Amino acid sequence: MKIGCHISVGKGLEQAARRAVELGAESFQVFTKNPRGLKPKKLDKEDAAKGVAVMREHDLTLVCHTPYITNLSTPKQDLQEVTIRSILEDLNIAEAYGAVGAVVHCGKHVGEGEAYGIRRMIETLDLILEQYDGPVKLLLENTAGQGSELGLSIDSLMEIRAALRYPEKVGFCFDTCHSFAAGQWNLETFDQLVEQMKASGYLQHLVAIHFNDSKAPFASQKDRHEKIGKGEIGSEALAKFLRSEVFAHLPVILETPVEDEQEYADEMVYLHQLRQAGQPD
Template identity: 45%
Template sequence: MKKFGCHVSIRGGYLAAAKHALAIGADAFQFFPKNPRSLSVKEFDRDDAEQCKHFCKENGLFTIAHTPYPTSITPHDDKKDVTISSLLNDLLIADTCGSAGVVVHFGNKISETDPLASYHLMLEMLNRVLSQWNGACKILLENNAGKQAALGTTLEELVQIRNLSDHPEKIGFCLDTCHAFASGLWNGNDTEILVEKANELGYREHLVAIHLNNSMHPYGSRKDRHANIYKGGYIKSNDLEDLMDAFKDVPFVLETPHEFGISHEEEIAQLRGLN
């Protein structure tokens, strides 16, 4: 049976987030471990986080966390230390909640003259963070839509960063379907080719979660705007379903919009009907 879920709020705490996910029919969920607009280090309620972990284990809930919006693994020099502290904080919170990983966006282009500068900085940041981290929770590198200098749009890049890091065993991947479509990585009807490449490169074996999102913009647009699975998107529903079948053992987490009158509960119910 495939696992389906969505991003949920921690407004009422971590345990409350897990209970909400279960109540809407999810068996997977994603959350921000702290304020999504801040890189501050959060003094969190460990008891609440531990209760979340036990609740998820008892109810078969898979969870991942997502770093706050300002997080970048290609930061300016004056942001390196605060970013590292924030990432370690995210990992600790997520690990205490029993999450499999913390999703981090691939980095951005930082130099017009040195094409490798961004990759070197990403490796520096990952090495500094993971040399201090010994928990079970992994950093999950997410593919980009390509809107900022087109870094992180290929499986080769993601795999190579993992391979070259000092701690590859602490790094996994999260595939975003909207980003893959927008960047040109996957056109919807070439899932077989995507899977073959993922297997050949060693990406597939370290794929921990999939962000299941449709795209409000056409293939190759490099625009990161999510659409609902069955309404308002450019990715055909049967193409998304083919991808789900190809990666059926990987949990699927919705990051789809609410403003069009479609709730995550409704979408999960629709997806559940595919099992």
């Protein structure tokens, strides 16, 4: 298991990778571009190569994240076209960065209904994936269920993946806060969650975990991240992910609220303590 955190890439990938090392991260996540927009970003190939070299030197695993504003289910033709271009760019940036995947939020049906939203999402994903043949997987992230968000449950995510023309190009990123807020798991149902992941086939396509506590209560359908042990999920429940052998091969990345990235250093130490507390002497 590679415990890490989200890091700013504003000064380039090389600096982000070095920052990850300074903080004690074993994995890290960066945005491919401004998280609040779809404006194209010019790739600095020299910086990308230097960043990849630092990652190899320190055995760092990188996950990229596409902009929040992306909506795979938009009913507007012009926005769908912009979304397709944007995510193709994200995948190419992630590839240059040596990332294992590029996380994308599931679609929002924006009042058109769940059935329409899922159909549109599948259509958009197919149009993206037919144009990308690189090694980076597009990682669908489960949602909390705010507004008209799709992709709350493991079963719905697996159904979306199965309906794609290129399912082999798609994996998953599991967010602990989103799933808790969607009413999918808590301390008492962790084992059932793992069994569902195994039985559905989801687990074999899981590439990364976003590790967050939740400010909002169970089944609230509100996406509000909190520091580990300070929220409604609690350390006891979250530690089960850290101690479970089925997740031991994955990058586990903090997206908890911080004023400064330095705060992640202490939080990652805490995660290692939680994990080791469940190991035999």
